[in-house]
Amino acid sequence: MTRFRFAPLVAALPASVPFTGPETLERRAGRPFRARLGANENGFGPSPRAVAAMQRAAVEVWKYGDPDSHDLRHALAAHHGVAPENVMVGEGIDGLLGLLVRLTVAPGEAVVTSDGAYPTFNYHVAGFGGRLVKVPYRDDAEDPGALAGAARDQNARLVYLANPDNPMGSWHTAGRIEALLDDLPAASLLVLDEAYAEFAPEEAIPRIDPEDARVIRLRTFSKAYAMAGARVGYAIGPAELIASFDRIRNHFGMNRISQIGAVAALEDADWLAHVRAEVAASRDRLAGIAQSNGLTALPSATNFVALDTHCDGAFAGALLQTLARQGIFARMPGVAPMDRCIRVSCGPEPDMAAFAEALPRALKALS
Amino acid sequence: MTRFRFAPLVAALPASVPFTGPETLERRAGRPFRARLGANENGFGPSPRAVAAMQRAAVEVWKYGDPDSHDLRHALAAHHGVAPENVMVGEGIDGLLGLLVRLTVAPGEAVVTSDGAYPTFNYHVAGFGGRLVKVPYRDDAEDPGALAGAARDQNARLVYLANPDNPMGSWHTAGRIEALLDDLPAASLLVLDEAYAEFAPEEAIPRIDPEDARVIRLRTFSKAYAMAGARVGYAIGPAELIASFDRIRNHFGMNRISQIGAVAALEDADWLAHVRAEVAASRDRLAGIAQSNGLTALPSATNFVALDTHCDGAFAGALLQTLARQGIFARMPGVAPMDRCIRVSCGPEPDMAAFAEALPRALKALS
Numbered sequence: 001m002t003r004f005r006f007a008p009l010v011a012a013l014p015a016s017v018p019f020t021g022p023e024t025l026e027r028r029a030g031r032p033f034r035a036r037l038g039a040n041e042n043g044f045g046p047s048p049r050a051v052a053a054m055q056r057a058a059v060e061v062w063k064y065g066d067p068d069s070h071d072l073r074h075a076l077a078a079h080h081g082v083a084p085e086n087v088m089v090g091e092g093i094d095g096l097l098g099l100l101v102r103l104t105v106a107p108g109e110a111v112v113t114s115d116g117a118y119p120t121f122n123y124h125v126a127g128f129g130g131r132l133v134k135v136p137y138r139d140d141a142e143d144p145g146a147l148a149g150a151a152r153d154q155n156a157r158l159v160y161l162a163n164p165d166n167p168m169g170s171w172h173t174a175g176r177i178e179a180l181l182d183d184l185p186a187a188s189l190l191v192l193d194e195a196y197a198e199f200a201p202e203e204a205i206p207r208i209d210p211e212d213a214r215v216i217r218l219r220t221f222s223k224a225y226a227m228a229g230a231r232v233g234y235a236i237g238p239a240e241l242i243a244s245f246d247r248i249r250n251h252f253g254m255n256r257i258s259q260i261g262a263v264a265a266l267e268d269a270d271w272l273a274h275v276r277a278e279v280a281a282s283r284d285r286l287a288g289i290a291q292s293n294g295l296t297a298l299p300s301a302t303n304f305v306a307l308d309t310h311c312d313g314a315f316a317g318a319l320l321q322t323l324a325r326q327g328i329f330a331r332m333p334g335v336a337p338m339d340r341c342i343r344v345s346c347g348p349e350p351d352m353a354a355f356a357e358a359l360p361r362a363l364k365a366l367s
Numbered sequence: 368m369t370r371f372r373f374a375p376l377v378a379a380l381p382a383s384v385p386f387t388g389p390e391t392l393e394r395r396a397g398r399p400f401r402a403r404l405g406a407n408e409n410g411f412g413p414s415p416r417a418v419a420a421m422q423r424a425a426v427e428v429w430k431y432g433d434p435d436s437h438d439l440r441h442a443l444a445a446h447h448g449v450a451p452e453n454v455m456v457g458e459g460i461d462g463l464l465g466l467l468v469r470l471t472v473a474p475g476e477a478v479v480t481s482d483g484a485y486p487t488f489n490y491h492v493a494g495f496g497g498r499l500v501k502v503p504y505r506d507d508a509e510d511p512g513a514l515a516g517a518a519r520d521q522n523a524r525l526v527y528l529a530n531p532d533n534p535m536g537s538w539h540t541a542g543r544i545e546a547l548l549d550d551l552p553a554a555s556l557l558v559l560d561e562a563y564a565e566f567a568p569e570e571a572i573p574r575i576d577p578e579d580a581r582v583i584r585l586r587t588f589s590k591a592y593a594m595a596g597a598r599v600g601y602a603i604g605p606a607e608l609i610a611s612f613d614r615i616r617n618h619f620g621m622n623r624i625s626q627i628g629a630v631a632a633l634e635d636a637d638w639l640a641h642v643r644a645e646v647a648a649s650r651d652r653l654a655g656i657a658q659s660n661g662l663t664a665l666p667s668a669t670n671f672v673a674l675d676t677h678c679d680g681a682f683a684g685a686l687l688q689t690l691a692r693q694g695i696f697a698r699m700p701g702v703a704p705m706d707r708c709i710r711v712s713c714g715p716e717p718d719m720a721a722f723a724e725a726l727p728r729a730l731k732a733l734s
Contacts, residue, residue, distance in 0.1 A: 003580045003605070003607060004556075004580065004605075004607060004608050004611070005471070005524075005554065006470055006471060006611060007470060007471055007472055007476075007495075008473055009473075010469065010470050010471075010611065010614055010615060012495070013614040013615070015610065015613060015614055016610075016613075016614070016615070017434075017613060017618060018618055019434070019618070019619070021431065021433055021434040021435060021619075023433040023434075024433075024435055024437070026561075027437065036430065039431055041429050041430055041431060042429050043429060044429075045426065045427075045429050046426075046429055048427055051425045051426055051428075054421075054422075054425040054428065054624070055421075055422040055425050056412075056419045057596075058421040058425070058624075058628075059412065059413075059418055060596070061413055061418075061421065061593070061594050061595070061596040061597050062408050062409050062410060062411075062412050062413055062593035062594065062595060062596065063403065063408055063595060063596050064388065064406055064408060064589075064595040064596055065596050065598075066388055066390040066391075067384075067386070067388040067390075067391075068388060068390065068391055070390060070391070070394065075476060091458060091617060091620050092617070092619065092620065094618075094619055094620065095617050095620055096616050097479070098617060102374065102377065103373055103374060103377050104371070104372070104374055104377075105374055106374045106375055109374075120619075121620075127614070127615050128374075140370050145502075149631025154668050157372075187372065189371075190571070191629065213370045213371065222431075226428070226429035227429065228429060228430060228431045228623075229424075229427070229428040229429065229430050229431055229432050229622060230428050230622060230623070231432075231619075231620060231621075231622050237369075238370070240370060240371060241371050243382065244371070244373060244377065244382075246382060246383075246384060247377055247380040247381070247382055247383070247494070248377060248380070248494050250458060250459070250461050250462050250465060251384060251385055251386065251461075251487075252388075252459065252461055252487075252598075253458050253459065253462055253598060254598075255596060255597060255598050255622050255624075255625060256595075256596025256597070257421070257425075257596060257622075257624060257625075258622060258624075261425075261428070269715065271571070292653075299668060301492045303405065313611060333539065345554065
């Protein structure tokens with residue numbers, strides 16, 4: 001029995017948590033992980049220029065951050081060749097997804113995604129009473145044709161697609177994404193989650209007119225820029241849609257230190273190139289470790305690799321638990337048949353070496 | 368004409384912004400303010416220990432923050448003598464207010480506040496379709512009796528009271544707050560905004576059983592701890608209500624650097640005492656400046672002072688604009704008769720000296 005009367009939308013929600021954080025797992029285990037490879041964080045670290053800018057900004061943290069994120073929005077607009085009015089900055093892609101669902105989805109309206117795609121998007125859709133319609137992955141990738149079909153069948157308000165995809169690391173070409181836009185019904189807005197875009201081959205990133213009313217793109221400083229803890233994401237889309245965030249967002253929600261750090265990170269193209277090269281090498285390293293142990297690395301356009309165990313979800317889950325007992329934090333896709341894989345983030349060599357040492361021991365323990 | 372179909376709740380909202388930030392005003396003016404005294408920021412600055420902790424944390428910003436804010440929640444629980452289950456950490460009081468309204472207010476339900484009280488609360492109530500009912504201030508203070516009366520008349524879901532009050536700086540005794548709780552109808556939850564509590568006399572802070580289902584308290588690191596740019600607020604309330612935030616909050620929304628900085632700030636009691644003393648002296652300084660210029664400082668339990676111009680809102684507004692042209696950023700209450708005042712934040716002596724120099728010139732320009 002409850003002592004509180006919640007709003008009906010909230011009363012219908014489970015007390016669920018999208019992800020259990022690694023710190024919680026560490027507290028349960030009573031010791032820290034040796035290698036933190038489960039959240040697709042970027043252990044190659046942020047630009048030293050961004051770190052220095054954040055350290056300088058710390059003494060001025062008594063000031064609120066600029067509620068317009070003016071400097072960062074203008075820097076992002078210049079970086080992407082769009083107008084500042086096409087850019088909204090928010091507290092990570094997660095925060096922007098919540099706002100976008102609230103802006104566009106009325107209770108009971110349909111939203112289409114893939115079964116096994118990003119759970120936090122589903123969390124926000126459920127949170128605002130949207131009706132989730134899921135289509136299956138095809139060949140370990142999200143299926144644009146199935147997404148468009150479901151969008152037409154359901155007259156969906158939003159259609160979610162991550163390109164490159166999380167959790168599989170797969171990607172579609174720019175042409176395939178553009179064709180998806182043409183296949184969507186007029187009522188649908190494509191939510192194109194490009195959190196991993198900076199790791200992807202150039203041909204995976206479509207050129208989209210920012211005023212194209214059929215799509216909003218989401219980017220982040222959490223992955224390639226290695227600033228997950230700073231909570232900086234941004235959306236690129238039509239000025240009218242971007243402006244509508246001002247009706248509901250937490251205007252003073254953007255951290256001052258993070259805004260300043262993100263501007264500095266964006267300016268440091270050399271560091272981004274360095275990180276990309278390190279990630280590419282780390283993907284190869286993970287593939288080698290997998291191969292040495294009878295697993296297969298799936299092709300990845302991200303800073304993680306899905307490693308196919310050639311078994312099933314029960315086995316992959318047991319493997320993750322066994323790895324965790326050896327101090328390796330990794331995760332796995334939530335839905336069959338992708339859950340035959342474990343998902344391991346790229347990282348510096350000490351992390352790779354720890355994984356290389358732990359994996360054969362874990363596999364042996366399970367055999 | 369719009370190209371987008373917004374959810375009905377959003378379509379009904381204005382494209383309004385609760386506050387224009389000082390950076391925006393500076394960009395319009397083409398030069399920075401000499402004294403930033405309009406947002407009740409704390410120019411005495413954060414604890415040097417908090418700054419050092421944030422600077423150390425910057426290199427690890429590649430990691431997400433702990434989604435449970437475990438260390439900070441436990442430190443706050445110990446600080447307040449409550450259980451960790453009674454504490455929710457969020458992106459400032461603003462962020463927590465939005466979540467609280469979403470949790471408890473269905474479209475069309477009544478919410479009671481004072482006409483002239485915190486606009487961002489009203490913004491969130493409107494954003495979730497709540498029906499705002501406003502009662503007038505009495506003698507430059509929020510009126511608990513009128514709030515309780517309106518709550519009973521309207522069977523309000525939420526009743527907002529800031530103690531000490533913003534924008535007037537006035538405060539009620541603990542006994543008066545406790546009496547308000549007894550006066551509320553069963554359906555009402557008191558939202559007790561204590562953003563300025565650390566500046567208030569001890570007798571203004573009620574002792575409340577954290578499991579008292581009639582109230583949720585809100586605190587922040589933005590004011591006394593001088594970490595506005597870090598976006599750290601927290602709520603203290605019944606465990607069941609606190610847990611319900613997990614149904615809708617942005618779980619990975621809390622900045623890692625901010626969490627670490629807040630823990631360090633909370634540990635530095637000496638710095639807090641230093642800031643309190645500086646703020647008390649600055650209130651006296653502002654009162655002296657006011658008196659020298661024919662204005663009257665109202666009593667304040669906060670880090671700002673409402674200065675009575677003994678004129679009307681039109682005069683106070685003109686005074687603010689004239690001060691702004693001289694590089695002084697201040698604000699004013701939005702509603703008569705309180706809008707006869709300007710609201711000036713406490714700050715270090717250079718800011719006070721700049722205000723002391725600008726005020727007589729501004730008054731002369733208006734006379």
